[in-house]
Every structure is written in C-alpha cells, then in structure tokens.
Amino acid sequence: MNGAPLKIAVIAGEVSGDLLGADLIAxxxxxxxxxxxxxxxxxxxxxxxxxRSLFDFSELSIMGITQVLSRLPKLYxxxxxxxxxxxxxxxxxxxxxxxxxxxxxxxxxxxxxxPDLPVVNYVCPSVWAWKEYRATRMLGYVDHVLAVLPFEPxxxxxxxxxxxxxxxxxxxxxxxxxxxxxxxxGRQPGNGPILLLPGSRSSEIKNLVPxxxxxAKELVARNGPMRFILPTxxxxxxxxxxxxxxxxxxxxxxxxAEAKWKAFAEADxxxxxxxxVILELALADVPVVSAYKVDWIMRLxxxxxKTWTGALPNLIADYAVVPEYLNDIVRGASLARWMERxxxxxxxxxxxxxxYDLIWQRMQTxxxxxxxxAEILLDVLKKKKPGRF
Numbered sequence: 001m002n003g004a005p006l007k008i009a010v011i012a013g014e015v016s017g018d019l020l021g022a023d024l025i026a027x028x029x030x031x032x033x034x035x036x037x038x039x040x041x042x043x044x045x046x047x048x049x050x051x052r053s054l055f056d057f058s059e060l061s062i063m064g065i066t067q068v069l070s071r072l073p074k075l076y077x078x079x080x081x082x083x084x085x086x087x088x089x090x091x092x093x094x095x096x097x098x099x100x101x102x103x104x105x106x107x108x109x110x111x112x113x114x115p116d117l118p119v120v121n122y123v124c125p126s127v128w129a130w131k132e133y134r135a136t137r138m139l140g141y142v143d144h145v146l147a148v149l150p151f152e153p154x155x156x157x158x159x160x161x162x163x164x165x166x167x168x169x170x171x172x173x174x175x176x177x178x179x180x181x182x183x184x185x186g187r188q189p190g191n192g193p194i195l196l197l198p199g200s201r202s203s204e205i206k207n208l209v210p211x212x213x214x215x216a217k218e219l220v221a222r223n224g225p226m227r228f229i230l231p232t233x234x235x236x237x238x239x240x241x242x243x244x245x246x247x248x249x250x251x252x253x254x255x256x257a258e259a260k261w262k263a264f265a266e267a268d269x270x271x272x273x274x275x276x277v278i279l280e281l282a283l284a285d286v287p288v289v290s291a292y293k294v295d296w297i298m299r300l301x302x303x304x305x306k307t308w309t310g311a312l313p314n315l316i317a318d319y320a321v322v323p324e325y326l327n328d329i330v331r332g333a334s335l336a337r338w339m340e341r342x343x344x345x346x347x348x349x350x351x352x353x354x355x356y357d358l359i360w361q362r363m364q365t366x367x368x369x370x371x372x373x374a375e376i377l378l379d380v381l382k383k384k385k386p387g388r389f
Contacts, residue, residue: 003032003033003034004034005034005035005036005037006028006032006034006035006036006037006092006093006381007036007037007038007039007089007090007091007092008025008028008036008037008038008039008040008091008092008093008094008095009038009039009040009086009089009091009093009094009095009110010025010038010039010040010041010042010046010051010094010095010096010097011040011041011042011082011094011095011096011097011099011102011103011106011107012040012041012042012043012046012057012097012098012099012103013041013057013060013097013098013099013102013103014057014060014098014099015043016098016170016276017042017097017098017099017122017123018042018043018044018045018046018057018097019045019170020097020098020122020123020148020170020369020370020373021042021045021046021095021097021122022042022045022046022048022049023045023170023369023370023373024095024122024370024373024374024377025038025046025049025050025374026049026370027368027370027371027373027374028374028377028378029049030371031371031374031375031378032378036050037050038050038051038052039051039052039085039086039089039091040053040054040082040085040086041053041054041055041057041060041082042057043057043058054081054082054085055078055081059074059078060075060078060099060102075101075102078102079102079105079106079109082102082106083106083109083110083113086106086110087110087113087114090114091117092118092381092385093117093118093119093120093377093380093381093384094107094110094117094118094119094120095119095120095122095377096119096120096121096122096142097121097122097123098122098123100125100134103121104121104125104138104141107119107121107141107142108140108141110141111140111141116384116385118143118380118381118383118384118385119141119142119143120142120143120144120145120146120376120377120380121138121142121144121145121146121162122146122148122373123146123147123148124145124146124147124148124149124152124155124156124164125138126307127155127156127159127161128151128152128155128306128307128315132159132306134161135155135156135159135160135161135162136159136160136161138161138162139160139161139162142162143162143163143380143384144162144163144164144165144376144377144380145161145162145163145164145165146164146165146167146373146376146377147164147165147166147167148166148167148168148169148170148369149166149169149312149315149316150166150316150362150363151315151316151318152164152166153165153166165372165376166365167365167367167369167372167373167376168363168364168365168367168368168369168372169279169363169369170369170370171279171280171283172283172363172364172365172369173368173369176257176258176261177261177264177280177283177284179261179265180261180262180264180265180284180286181283181284181285183265184264184265184284184285184286185285188345189268189269189342189343189344189345189349190268190343190344190345191268192227192266192267192268192343193226193227193228193229193252193263193266193267193268194216194219194226194227194228194229194267194268194269194270194271194339194343195228195229195230195231195263195264195267195269195270195271195272195281195286196212196216196228196229196230196251196270196271196272197230197231197270197271197272197273197277197281198212198230198240198272198273199273199275199277200232200233200236201236202236202239204273204292205232205236205239205240205243206239206243207293208273208291208292208293208330209240209243209244211291211330211331211332211335212230212271212332212335213244213247213249213332214331214332214333214335214336215271215332215333215335215336215339216228216247216249216251216332216336217247217248217249217332218332218333218336219336219339219340220249222336222340223340226249227252228249228250228251228252229251229252229254229263229266229267230244230251230252230253230254231253231254231255231259231260231263232253232254232255233255233256234255234256237253237255240253241253261284264280264281264284264286265284267286268287268339268342268343269286269287269288269289269338269339269342269343270286270287270288270289271288271289271291271335271338271339272288272289272290272291273290273291273292274290274291274292274310274311274324274326275292276312278290278311278312278313278322279312279313279316282312282313282321282322282355282356282359283356283359283360283363285353285356287342287343287349287352287353288322288342289322289323289324289325289335289338289339289342290310290311290322290323290324290325291324291325291326291330291335292310292324292325292326292327292330293326293327293330309324310324310326311324313355313356313359316359316362316363317355317358317359317362319355321351321352321355321356321358321359322352322355323338
C-alpha cells in the first residue's frame with residue numbers, strides 16, 4: 001500500500017475492544033508505510049497507539065437492559081458528541097469495536113452524513129442470540145464485519161448481513177493463557193483448588209456469590225477440607241471481601257490478571273459466571289460449569305433469545321461441552337456435584353476435555369488476529385477509495 005497519510009476514526013467502548021483495536025492499529029502501522037492518525041474513543045491501549053480519546057471510555061461500560069435504560073440521557077449525549085467529532089474530522093475509514101449500543105448508533109449517524117465513508121465492525125454483534133434483524137440492518141452502515149468466533153461468518157451469511165470474516169480471537173495468542181495451558185498439559189486431576197469466578201460486575205457478583213458459597217459448603221461437607229480461590233478485579237475486591245466475610249469455608253481472594261492466570265494453572269475445576277471467562281477457561285483447559293442470573297427485564301425477554309446456549313464453548317463446538325445453570329435452576333448443590341465429577345478422572349471430565357480439543361482446533365487461524373484484521377481494513381479502504389489508496 002502506498003505511503004499516503006491515513007486517518008482512522010476508531011470507537012472502542014470497553015477494555016477488551018480497546019485491546020483489539022490497539023492490536024489492529026499496531027499491525028496496520030507495520031503494513032502501511034505512511035503516517036497513521038487516530039481520532040475517536042478508546043482506552044489506554046489505543047491511546048498508546050496515538051489516540052486522544054474524546055472522553056473516558058469507561059463511561060460506556062454498561063451491561064443489561066436496565067443499565068442501558070438508566071444511562072440513556074448520558075449515552076445519547078456521548079453519541080451526538082462522538083458523531084459530530086468524527087464527521088468534522090473527515091476520516092478515511094471508521095472502525096467500530098464491540099459495544100453495539102453505542103458504536104452502531106454512532107456509525108449509522110456518521111454514514112448518513114458521510115455516505116462514502118467505509119465502516120468496518122470489529123466483533124460481530126450477537127445476532128445469533130437475539131434480534132436477528134440487526135444483521136440486515138447493518139448493511140446500511142457496515143461494509144465488513146471482523147468476527148472473533150468461528151461460527152459467526154456462516155450466521156451472518158444465513159441472515160443476509162454484511163460480508164463477515166473470522167480473523168481469530170485474541171485469547172488464542174494471549175501469552176498468559178498459553179502459559180497456563182502449558183502448565184496444565186498432562187496434569188492429573190485431584191488435590192487442586194476449585195475456582196470461583198462470579199464475574200466482574202457488581203450485579204453478577206451479588207447474584208452468584210451466595211450460590212458459590214452454598215456449593216463450597218456442600219463440597220466440604222461431602223469431601224472434607226478443600227481449597228477455594230476467588231479471582232477478582234481491583235475495583236470489585238472490597239465487594240467480594242464483604243460478601244465472603246461470613247463464609248464458614250473461606251475462599252482465597254486473589255486480585256489482578258497475573259494472580260488469575262496462576263489460579264487457572266493450578267485449579268482442578270471452576271464454577272463461573274457465563275461470559276468470556278468461560279471461553280478463557282476452556283482454552284486454558286480448565287473444566288468449568290457455567291452459571292448466570294439475569295436482571296428482571298431480561299427475564300421478561302427470554303422468549304426473544306434464539307440461541308440454544310449461552311456458553312461460547314458450546315456454540316463453537318456446536319454441542320453441549322460446558323454444563324449451564326441459568327436463573328431459577330442455579331443451585332449450589334448442583335454446582336458442587338459437578339465440581340466433584342470434574343475434579344476426578346471421570347467420563348464427564350474426559351468428555352469435556354475432548355470438547356475443549358475441538359474448540360481449540362476450530363479457533364486456530366493462519367495469521368495473528370490483528371494482522372488479518374488490519375489487512376481486511378486496508379482492503380475495504382482500497383475498494384471504497386481506489387483513487388487514493
């Protein structure tokens with residue numbers, strides 16, 4: 001590609017998206033010989049690549065319908081501000097990363113004002129789970145989708161959405177995950193700790209910690225003394241310590257990514273909040289049972305959810321590798337019995353490991369995700385603006 005200056009508008013709403021965007025931009029700078037300018041919204045990783053974020057992107061870290069509704073006035077103010085800034089900047093391309101409640105609203109408005117602006121969406125919206133109509137609606141403002149899950153291109157094709165390419169998932173090349181996986185290779189079950197992972201959001205922690213306590217109590221009653229490790233993040237440590245202070249069986253609370261991955265390497269099995277952590281555990285080869293309790297509005301909307309499972313490993317394997325407990329069927333006693341089966345040399349453990357091998361295989365790519373994503377972004381740009389690039 002020639003050395004023409006390249007101005008990229010980028011919007012990332014959460015830490016995971018910020019990391020993906022920075023990885024893509026770093027790879028793009030290696031491919032594109034000209035200067036690269038960034039405008040938009042992002043965190044520390046994108047700022048390290050040269051972005052001056054329009055505002056603190058933590059303001060966009062929202063989850064669940066009730067949170068979205070309560071934050072609507074602020075959300076729309078930020079949408080209008082971001083839209084206006086990007087239009088004024090006249091970028092060569094717009095890269096939106098995850099956080100669809102925000103990024104897609106901005107993209108639609110920007111495309112209306114700048115109809116020739118190419119738009120690339122990194123992280124496919126979960127049209128496979130609910131609101132399938134979003135796939136065709138995206139045709140009006142997205143030129144290409146960069147998927148991080150291998151089944152998503154086929155889903156988007158079936159639903160009639162934009163062209164979609166699986167570029168790989170950052171976890172496949174994550175050094176900490178790979179090290180935990182290496183340390184677990186050949187490991188025999190038994191005598192290791194049980195991981196408790198109730199999530200990183202206050203609502204998740206408050207909903208699941210009581211059930212994890214019940215599971216720990218039952219496990220000790222049935223098996224004698226056991227060790228439990230509860231990894232958490234710095235800004236939720238106080239809440240976790242408060243909620244576990246009265247436990248008869250005290251978990252070891254560890255804080256930060258390094259401590260989490262160390263616990264992954266040591267653990268026999270885990271019970272965890274449904275989400276990306278389930279995929280992390282599967283790729284690190286840690287047996288897991290998934291649990292989740294949604295807010296009351298989401299319960300009313302359960303009938304609109306189309307997917308047959310909420311566990312990403314199950315969607316990738318296309319069968320039930322990881323057991324799931326949702327809402328009213330979450331029981332400490334059920335989680336405890338699964339921990340017993342997954343902490344010993346059982347058929348259940350062997351079946352889960354077989355599923356994990358399939359998932360690992362299906363998620364492999366020939367190129368690193370950031371490099372592949374950057375190549376597609378530049379290809380979209382050349383097709384939309386052949387005279388300039």
